[in-house]
Amino acid sequence: MDMFLDLASGNTSKDLETCGVLGASLKKGTFYVTTLIIPKQESESNSCQALHEEEIFSIQNQQGLFPIGWIHTHPSQSCFMSSIDLHTQYSYQVMVPEAVGIVMAPTDKSRDYGIFRLSNGGMRILKDCSEKGFHPHREPADGSSIYEDCSNVYVNQNLRLEICDLR
Numbered sequence: 001m002d003m004f005l006d007l008a009s010g011n012t013s014k015d016l017e018t019c020g021v022l023g024a025s026l027k028k029g030t031f032y033v034t035t036l037i038i039p040k041q042e043s044e045s046n047s048c049q050a051l052h053e054e055e056i057f058s059i060q061n062q063q064g065l066f067p068i069g070w071i072h073t074h075p076s077q078s079c080f081m082s083s084i085d086l087h088t089q090y091s092y093q094v095m096v097p098e099a100v101g102i103v104m105a106p107t108d109k110s111r112d113y114g115i116f117r118l119s120n121g122g123m124r125i126l127k128d129c130s131e132k133g134f135h136p137h138r139e140p141a142d143g144s145s146i147y148e149d150c151s152n153v154y155v156n157q158n159l160r161l162e163i164c165d166l167r
Contacts (some may be wrong), residue, residue, distance in 0.1 A: 001113055009102070017045070021047075022071060034063075035059070039056050068100065073102075089126075093117060
C-alpha cells in the first residue's frame, strides 16, 4: 500500500485519484497478492477510470493471476466507499467472491486506509442497481451495512510484489 501511495503521489498532489488492480495467485486455498497493475487511466478529484482494460487482462492471463481486487486513492476525501466504488467492487466480487477494495486516504487523520468488501446484502443491492455516477443506495434489509471491513486480510511485508505501471 505504501508503494502504491508513492506511485500515486504525483496525482495525489494535484488532487487526482489513482487506481490499480491487484493480481493474486492461489496456493492451498489462500490468495496471495503478487502483482499490482496500474493501468492507463483518466482521473478526477473524486473518481478514476481504467483505460485499455485489455492490457490488464493480458498481464493477468500471462501470469495466471486472479483479479482479487483493486486499490485507489481518495486524495482529499475520507476513507470510505463511494457509490461508484461500490459498483466497481461489485464487478470484482461477482467474479471472485473473496475480492477486496482498498481505499487509501492520505489526508484522513482518523483512518488513512481501509480494506473493504460488499456484504451479502450489499451484493444483492448492487446486483439490482442500474444507476450510474454518484447516487445513494438503500441499506440491506437485514440491517447490515452495504460494505464492511475485511477481517481476513493479512499484510505481510516480506512478500514480493511485482508492479506493472502501464501509465
